[in-house]
Amino acid sequence: MAKVLCVLYPDPVTGYPPKYARDDIPVIKGYPNGQTVPSPEGELGFKPGDLVGCVSGELGLRKYLESHGHELVVTSDKEGVDSTFERHLPDADIVISQPFWPAYLTPERIAKAKKLKLALTAGIGSDHVDLKAAAARGVTVAEVTFSNSISVAEHVVMMTLSLVRNYLPSHQFAVNGGWNIADCVTRSYDLEGMHFGTIAAGRIGLAVLRRLKPFDVHLHYYDPHRLSPQIEAELNLTYHETPQSLVKVCDVINLQTPLYPSTEHMFDDRMFELVKRGAYLINTARGKLCDRDAVVRAVESGRLAGYAGDVWYPQPAPVDHPWRRMPYEGMTPHISGTSLSAQHRYAAGTLEILQCFLDRKPIRPEYLIVDGGNLAGTGAGSYKLD
Structure with a gap:
C-alpha cells in the first residue's frame, strides 16, 4: 500500500461544488506537437469540466486509489512545522502538488520524507521540487507535460490585450457608473504593428507566437535552442542571440523561460535600463524571474507601461505584496494553467502517471523530469541540476 499526500488549493469560498457556467467542455485529442492527451486506464473519478484542482475535488483520485x-x-x-503537509510528509510514498499552490520540496523536506519515491506535479513546472536533492535520493519527479500549455498561452494573449488596450481600468470606470472615455483612452493603443517578443520559445512560448501572428505584429524570440528555419519562416520570426537584444526593440515582452539559478531575477534594474520605454512585460512563467522591487520601480518610473503577471514568489503571495497595489498592473493569482479545461487534462495525466508508477510500468518520457538519479525525458531538455 502506498500513502499519497496531495496538496491542492482551497475550495471556493462560496462552497463546493460550484454552479458551473457550462454543461461540458470541448474534447481535445492531441497537442500541436503531436503528443496525445493523457490516457489513464479505466474511468476518471470526475466529469470533464468539474472543479477538481481544489481540496474537495481531490483530482478525482480517491476512488481509484482506495479501491486499490x-x-x-x-x-x-x-x-509551518505543524501543517498537515509536514505531519504526513515523513511517511508519504508519493507527494502530489500544483504550481498554483506549491508544496515546496526543499532539500530539508526531501531528507525528512524518508519513504518518498515520487514527486508529481499536477500541471507543468517542477521548480518547486529541489531536483538535485530528489536525484540524489533516487526520487522520481514527473509532471503532466503540455496538459495546460495552451491554457497559459491563451492567458498571455488576454493579458497582452488587456494592458495594451487599457482594458482593466476602462472596465472599472464602467463598473463604477462612469463614462470616462478620455480617461480610458489616454493609455489605450492598438497591438497591430507593435513588436512582440518572447523569451523562451518552447511549448508555451511558441503557442503564444502562433496565436499572435494574426494580429499583424512583428514577432521576435530568444531561446537557447533556436527554432527550425521552417518555423521561423512560417511566423516571420526575428531571432535574438540574447534576451538583452530582444528587450531593446520589443513593445511587449513575454517571459516563458524556466527558473534556474542563472535566470533568477533576470529582470532587475540593469535589465530594465535596456527595455524600450513604454514596453509591457508579461510573466506567466515564474515570479522569481523578476526582481520584485525592480518591477515596481520600472512601472512607477514609466520605463514599463504595464506589468501583467500570473506568478508570484512566494505563492500564495502575502497580502502586502507590492505587485497588488502598483499602478498599471494586470495581476492574477496563478490561474492561467488551471482553467476547468486544463484541470481535466492534468488530473487525467496525474492518474495516468500514478497508474504507471504503482503498477511498475514505464512513465511516458515526456512526463519525466528526474528518474534513476538523473534528469530524464522532458527534464533533460528543460532543467539543470546545478
Missing part, C-alpha cells in the same frame, strides 16, 4: 488499497491524504495546509 492505497491511502490518500488531501490538504491545502502546507505552511
Whole structure:
C-alpha cells in the first residue's frame, strides 16, 4: 500500500461544488506537437469540466486509489512545522502538488520524507521540487507535460490585450457608473504593428507566437535552442542571440523561460535600463524571474507601461505584496494553467502517471523530469541540476 499526500488549493469560498457556467467542455485529442492527451486506464473519478484542482475535488483520485488499497491524504495546509503537509510528509510514498499552490520540496523536506519515491506535479513546472536533492535520493519527479500549455498561452494573449488596450481600468470606470472615455483612452493603443517578443520559445512560448501572428505584429524570440528555419519562416520570426537584444526593440515582452539559478531575477534594474520605454512585460512563467522591487520601480518610473503577471514568489503571495497595489498592473493569482479545461487534462495525466508508477510500468518520457538519479525525458531538455 502506498500513502499519497496531495496538496491542492482551497475550495471556493462560496462552497463546493460550484454552479458551473457550462454543461461540458470541448474534447481535445492531441497537442500541436503531436503528443496525445493523457490516457489513464479505466474511468476518471470526475466529469470533464468539474472543479477538481481544489481540496474537495481531490483530482478525482480517491476512488481509484482506495479501491486499490492505497491511502490518500488531501490538504491545502502546507505552511509551518505543524501543517498537515509536514505531519504526513515523513511517511508519504508519493507527494502530489500544483504550481498554483506549491508544496515546496526543499532539500530539508526531501531528507525528512524518508519513504518518498515520487514527486508529481499536477500541471507543468517542477521548480518547486529541489531536483538535485530528489536525484540524489533516487526520487522520481514527473509532471503532466503540455496538459495546460495552451491554457497559459491563451492567458498571455488576454493579458497582452488587456494592458495594451487599457482594458482593466476602462472596465472599472464602467463598473463604477462612469463614462470616462478620455480617461480610458489616454493609455489605450492598438497591438497591430507593435513588436512582440518572447523569451523562451518552447511549448508555451511558441503557442503564444502562433496565436499572435494574426494580429499583424512583428514577432521576435530568444531561446537557447533556436527554432527550425521552417518555423521561423512560417511566423516571420526575428531571432535574438540574447534576451538583452530582444528587450531593446520589443513593445511587449513575454517571459516563458524556466527558473534556474542563472535566470533568477533576470529582470532587475540593469535589465530594465535596456527595455524600450513604454514596453509591457508579461510573466506567466515564474515570479522569481523578476526582481520584485525592480518591477515596481520600472512601472512607477514609466520605463514599463504595464506589468501583467500570473506568478508570484512566494505563492500564495502575502497580502502586502507590492505587485497588488502598483499602478498599471494586470495581476492574477496563478490561474492561467488551471482553467476547468486544463484541470481535466492534468488530473487525467496525474492518474495516468500514478497508474504507471504503482503498477511498475514505464512513465511516458515526456512526463519525466528526474528518474534513476538523473534528469530524464522532458527534464533533460528543460532543467539543470546545478
